Amino acid sequence: MSLRIVVCVKYVPDATGDRHFAEDLTVDRDDVDGLLSELDEYAVEQALQIKEAADDAEITVLTVGPEDASDALRKALSMGADKGVHVEDDDLHGTDALGTSLVLAKAIEHTGYDLVVCGMASTDGTMGVLPALLAERLGVPQVTQLSEVSVEGGPNGTVKGRRDGDTASEQLEASLPAVISVTDQSGEARYPSFKGIMAAKKKPVEELDLEDLEIEADEVGLEGAWTKVDEAAERPARTAGTVVKDEGEGAKQLAEFLAGQKFI
Amino acid sequence: MAEVLVYVDHVDGAVRKPTLELLTLARRIGEPVAVHLGANADAAAKVLGEHGAVKVLAADAPEFTEYLVAPKVDALQAAYDAVSPAAVLLPSSAEGKEIAARLAVRIGSGIITDAVDLEAGDEGPVATQSVFAASFTTKSRITKGTPVITVKPNSAAPEDAPAAGTVEQLAVTVADSSKGTKIVSRTPRESTGRPELTEAAIVVSGGRGVNGAENFPVIEALADSLGAAVGASRAAVDAGWYPHTNQVGQTGKSVSPQLYIAAGISGAIQHRAGMQTSKTIVAINKDAEAPIFDLVDYGVVGDLFDVVPALTEEVKSRKG
Numbered sequence: 001m002s003l004r005i006v007v008c009v010k011y012v013p014d015a016t017g018d019r020h021f022a023e024d025l026t027v028d029r030d031d032v033d034g035l036l037s038e039l040d041e042y043a044v045e046q047a048l049q050i051k052e053a054a055d056d057a058e059i060t061v062l063t064v065g066p067e068d069a070s071d072a073l074r075k076a077l078s079m080g081a082d083k084g085v086h087v088e089d090d091d092l093h094g095t096d097a098l099g100t101s102l103v104l105a106k107a108i109e110h111t112g113y114d115l116v117v118c119g120m121a122s123t124d125g126t127m128g129v130l131p132a133l134l135a136e137r138l139g140v141p142q143v144t145q146l147s148e149v150s151v152e153g154g155p156n157g158t159v160k161g162r163r164d165g166d167t168a169s170e171q172l173e174a175s176l177p178a179v180i181s182v183t184d185q186s187g188e189a190r191y192p193s194f195k196g197i198m199a200a201k202k203k204p205v206e207e208l209d210l211e212d213l214e215i216e217a218d219e220v221g222l223e224g225a226w227t228k229v230d231e232a233a234e235r236p237a238r239t240a241g242t243v244v245k246d247e248g249e250g251a252k253q254l255a256e257f258l259a260g261q262k263f264i
Numbered sequence: 265m266a267e268v269l270v271y272v273d274h275v276d277g278a279v280r281k282p283t284l285e286l287l288t289l290a291r292r293i294g295e296p297v298a299v300h301l302g303a304n305a306d307a308a309a310k311v312l313g314e315h316g317a318v319k320v321l322a323a324d325a326p327e328f329t330e331y332l333v334a335p336k337v338d339a340l341q342a343a344y345d346a347v348s349p350a351a352v353l354l355p356s357s358a359e360g361k362e363i364a365a366r367l368a369v370r371i372g373s374g375i376i377t378d379a380v381d382l383e384a385g386d387e388g389p390v391a392t393q394s395v396f397a398a399s400f401t402t403k404s405r406i407t408k409g410t411p412v413i414t415v416k417p418n419s420a421a422p423e424d425a426p427a428a429g430t431v432e433q434l435a436v437t438v439a440d441s442s443k444g445t446k447i448v449s450r451t452p453r454e455s456t457g458r459p460e461l462t463e464a465a466i467v468v469s470g471g472r473g474v475n476g477a478e479n480f481p482v483i484e485a486l487a488d489s490l491g492a493a494v495g496a497s498r499a500a501v502d503a504g505w506y507p508h509t510n511q512v513g514q515t516g517k518s519v520s521p522q523l524y525i526a527a528g529i530s531g532a533i534q535h536r537a538g539m540q541t542s543k544t545i546v547a548i549n550k551d552a553e554a555p556i557f558d559l560v561d562y563g564v565v566g567d568l569f570d571v572v573p574a575l576t577e578e579v580k581s582r583k584g
């Protein structure tokens with residue numbers, strides 16, 4: 001039997017662009033260029049390596065997001081994933097983490113899975129909670145924040161990995177099915193080859209909406225959200241400080257400044 | 265008065281500073297009730313009581329160290345059921361956020377992560393967050409269920425607030441379904457003797473400009489003269505010059521010290537995301553055009569191998 005891997009990838013506003021909020025205080029995803037969250041490239045990479053090490057495996061990349069989120073799927077497909085699933089629905093606008101986890105969990109069950117692979121956090125929301133939320137909703141083990149991962153024994157096998165925490169480094173192990181997340185320490189993601197980019201154009205992408213997943217509109221979206229942003233203010237730019245050129249006195253000048261601020 | 269659950273982050277009963285900050289914030293909303301999982305609850309309770317915990321719900325079970333995260337969720341849920349709190353607060357560590365997330369699903373509540381401030385509001389606690397690499401500040405609320413909120417380190421000053429801190433045993437049954445992820449082995453991190461990166465009042469960080477692991481002692485010497493923690497950019501970490509636990513930025517630690525000194529760091533957006541909220545920022549970089557200089561209170565354009573050792577000497581002689 002084939003090992004069914006589902007990789008969750010998010011389409012996010014470019015961090016090097018001018019990210020901001022729309023009038024309804026949701027993240028503006030229309031006016032800012034988007035891309036596959038860089039941290040999810042690591043998830044795609046590890047899924048590809050797990051597939052390469054397995055006898056037989058198939059990788060589905062899954063995204064919940066607006067129309068343009070298909071770009072994120074194409075990128076993941078061009079890296080080597082086999083097929084895509086795109087959940088898109090106007091009623092999803094403004095969905096928060098709990099709502100997104102509901103939609104992802106239903107879509108993962110719809111697709112069928114042995115292993116779900118996530119990034120460590122999205123680069124826009126940076127919450128890092130979706131993998132735990134998914135494990136809770138799917139009722140399967142969570143093996144998260146891995147900087148090293150391997151799968152043995154196919155669809156009924158085990159996943160092993162190393163989690164580097166603040167106070168200790170831990171070796172983890174769980175039986176499949178399971179949800180894992182991988183960090184940016186897990187290994188550089190590959191670049192899509194020209195052949196990969198051409199092949200991706202022909203790979204199937206299934207389009208799903210809320211009705212297909214039997215989710216009511218009021219369970220998600222801005223109205224269904226469990227949290228509400230009341231205010232969003234741009235942080236005042238830091239006022240320009242003093243910059244001196246070191247001509248032998250730089251350290252002394254800096255020490256004067258630090259002493260003036262009572263740091264020494 | 266409504267009770268507020270505070271999840272205790274500790275190492276063998278030694279309470280970590282972010283938990284004391286949580287107690288300060290919890291007192292703005294209600295009466296703090298601490299939840300201590302693992303050994304040495306009595307030692308922890310003393311410190312927790314001094315900082316405002318009226319009660320300490322304690323449970324110890326081998327499952328907390330044998331399996332990842334889920335058994336702790338079972339315990340926190342038991343505390344939630346026992347207390348019916350007005351809010352649940354946890355530290356914004358990787359584990360804190362994961363426990364918070366799973367509890368939120370179970371109790372049917374919304375979740376806010378990485379708050380940097382918390383106030384009482386008419387419609388429940390109001391959380392301040394710093395988003396998009398700290399370029400925006402938001403205020404948010406949870407609109408369904410009991411607010412579950414994780415708070416970043418250095419978000420409040422721990423305050424003395426003597427309270428009873430009475431230890432009560434919490435009965436916890438760890439579900440079989442919570443034993444899915446085995447912790448096969450654990451290698452504790454060796455202490456460097458320096459302050460914790462996220463808790464330190466001063467952080468000195470080195471980047472690609474440090475140009476080799478063998479040169480990092482230059483950064484460490486300055487840090488030690490100031491009693492500071494040592495940080496590193498991802499470029500320095502990826503090159504293998506410094507451990508990943510010391511990385512500052514989006515995929516490392518986010519720090520908010522009184523003073524942040526960046527040496528040989530260009531100031532990429534992902535690095536800024538982790539240090540932009542520092543009170544005072546200082547940079548040493550030989551490129552006058554480096555974006556880090558847009559952030560600084562004081563900058564020196566120069567070679568870090570000249571400036572940093574000389575600064576270390578200045579600090580030492582001034583401190584006498």
Ligand SMILES: Cc1cc2nc3c(=O)[nH]c(=O)nc-3n(C[C@H](O)[C@H](O)[C@H](O)COP(=O)(O)OP(=O)(O)OC[C@H]3O[C@@H](n4cnc5c(N)ncnc54)[C@H](O)[C@@H]3O)c2cc1C
Pocket residue numbers: 038039123184470471472473474496497498499500511512513514515516517527528529530531532533534535538548549550551554566567568569
């Ligand atoms: C998804 C993602 C997540 C990321 N997360 C992080 C993160 O958490 N933390 C992080 O730091 N980065 C992160 N990055 C990487 C980030 O984009 C930058 O590549 C990185 O911060 C650069 O590190 P640096 O400033 O040390 O190196 P560089 O950008 O190469 O800058 C080195 C600087 O040192 C100066 N210099 C060189 N020699 C000397 C000398 N002798 N004296 C003085 N100055 C000197 C140079 O002028 C230059 O400005 C992330 C990137 C991505 C895509």
Ligand SMILES: Nc1ncnc2c1ncn2[C@@H]1O[C@H](COP(=O)(O)O)[C@@H](O)[C@H]1O
Pocket residue numbers: 008009010011037039040043062063064065097100104117118119120121122123125126127128129130131
């Ligand atoms: N809208 C989404 N679609 C698909 N995957 C997502 C989505 N949002 C989050 N994820 C996954 O969950 C991980 C953690 O996201 P977060 O909890 O939002 O920081 C990401 O790295 C993705 O793997």
